[in-house]
Amino acid sequence: MSGVLVIAETRRGELRDVSLELVTAAMDVNDPAGGRLTVAVIDGSPEAHAQALGANGVDEVVTVTSPVEHFEAHVAQRAVEALIDELDPTLIVCGHTIDALGFGPAVAAARGLGFASDVTRIAWDGGPIASRGAYGDKLQAELDFPGRERVLLLVRAGAFEPASGGGGASVRALDVDLGDAVRTEHVDFVEVGAGDVDITKADFLLSIGRGIEDKDNIPQFEELADKMGATLSVSRPIVDAGWMSNARQVGQSGKTVKPKVYLALGISGAVQHLAGMQKADTIIAVNTDPEAPIFTVAHYGAVTDLFEVADELEQHF
16 A cells, blocks of 8 residues: 555646645655555546646546546546546545535545545645544644555645656556446536635735724625725624625635735734645735734735725825
């Protein structure tokens, strides 16, 4: 038993971003896990994605042809169990996504594997160590898996940078009988409503926190974000107060974001928030507390009143 198996994801004929992020997560522990990194793709036309998955550090890409065009949880479970039998990996890495949640826990239960979900970091100390939020993300927990020879982890999308480059990985097809595994029928995709927002796709986030003081002040920052061409996001206290939807929340219990610019107004920067935004290309923080943790990750900072900064920005946009 050795090596790491990554389960890639596709949707509507395209490779999902999380697939190459999982490769990066796996490479961090590949050597102590046995030194062989395999990426598997289960799809109606898996060979179409094989080249893209052969990133630097990947030893082999294994394709499994699904009998259906779209994701089906029972098919995925059967295929992943067949991959485990074939490859005998020490660690299986999947995304913490709506698809993988449909088969990952089932595989872990059926095979008696160690299991953790919503993982944000993987380390190795005689076996995999998974880090994730605990107690409503107020703490960071480190989980090990004593007595488990094999572990399956669901890794949060956006927690790792995507792997890049073509490493010349070998490609082979694994023939798995999946015809009788189909138990559901894909009917349709339902698009996110026009009024909702995906902050993970934004290049520029204007993020507000507890420092705005009152719900009635939110429209001012909505207008400012619109003028600046930014998307408005928030820290957890704003969501907990019921002032904004959690679709706009940045942090371990919200969304992990990597915009080109992250402008934080009135956010102190709890560890859970920093984990969700510290990979932004440029971080600008405004806070009246010079000891605010967010200044430890900010590229630029101002110790001043956020409303004064907001007023100045409004005059220039």
